[in-house]
Amino acid sequence: MTQPIAAKPLPSMEALPTMHDLPSDDPLEPGLPDEFHGLQPQLLAETLSLTTYSASEIFCAFDLNLYYDPNNTGWYKRPDWFLVVGVSRLYQGKTTRSSYVTWDEQVNPVIVIEFLSPGTESEDLGPFASKPQAPATPGKPPSKFTVYEQILKIPNYLVFNEPDRRLRYFRLVDGHYEEQAIAPQNLLIWIPEIQLGLGLWQGTFRGIPQPWLRWCDADGNWLLTEAETERLAKEQERQAKQQAERREQQERLAKEQERQAKEQAQQAQARLEAYLRSQGIDPDHLPE
Incomplete structure (x- = not known):
């Protein structure tokens, strides 16, 4: 179990930077590690269909800076995909976002999905990694796992390893992530906050036939993309x-x-x- 992070007094909201001050451009992170990291988020976004929130109350993104600590305003994580509900689709109802600044938005993501890459296991899985990394050095940013669990307290955290098709689901219980059992013969989970299921679909997307993460309804029916709806x-x-x-x-x-x-x-x-x-x-x- 990870050690809780001590709370610090927050600066005043007027003194904190906003999205306009904290973009996602980063010369040290030049691009996506592989094609899957670009295609999979598109399918997640295209099949996302919520009945409890209107399209104007949903924001999802991938490879976008997520700023999480008002005491260290330059610290951020870059989730492979995340979803926020109950927030304006446009920043302040006016423009598209160049980053997501949690203290400015006042709403944290309801779900984050990470795709494992070589060398990211300890960062993404924290104490559940085969070789957990050492605790963060004071004054240095904590791992993604720690940020999602202890700082943002994101209720649903999923990690998918595309090469071996392994999906892991962590649910926030009493302030800590507990891994939820997933039947290996039926990789399907239910996200109660958004009333949607997520599973592994064997199909062709963007001309590539392979297993993909995809949303489904309560009966296990895969939700369609706009193109599929038009074809149907x-x-x-x-x-x-x-x-x-x-x-x-x-x-x-x-x-x-x-x-x-x-x-x-x-x-x-x-x-x-x-x-x-x-x-x-x-x-x-x-x-x-």
């Missing part, structure tokens, strides 16, 4: 058109069969009348 609507429209065409064809066939039956009946009646006349019988004056 077009497919349903195509099927409806085909069904309408089949109905029309069946109606035409039924009318043709009715016409032919009527024509055959008329021909049979004409033959019968011709026969009766050949026998000297007037078909129009048959005895009753």
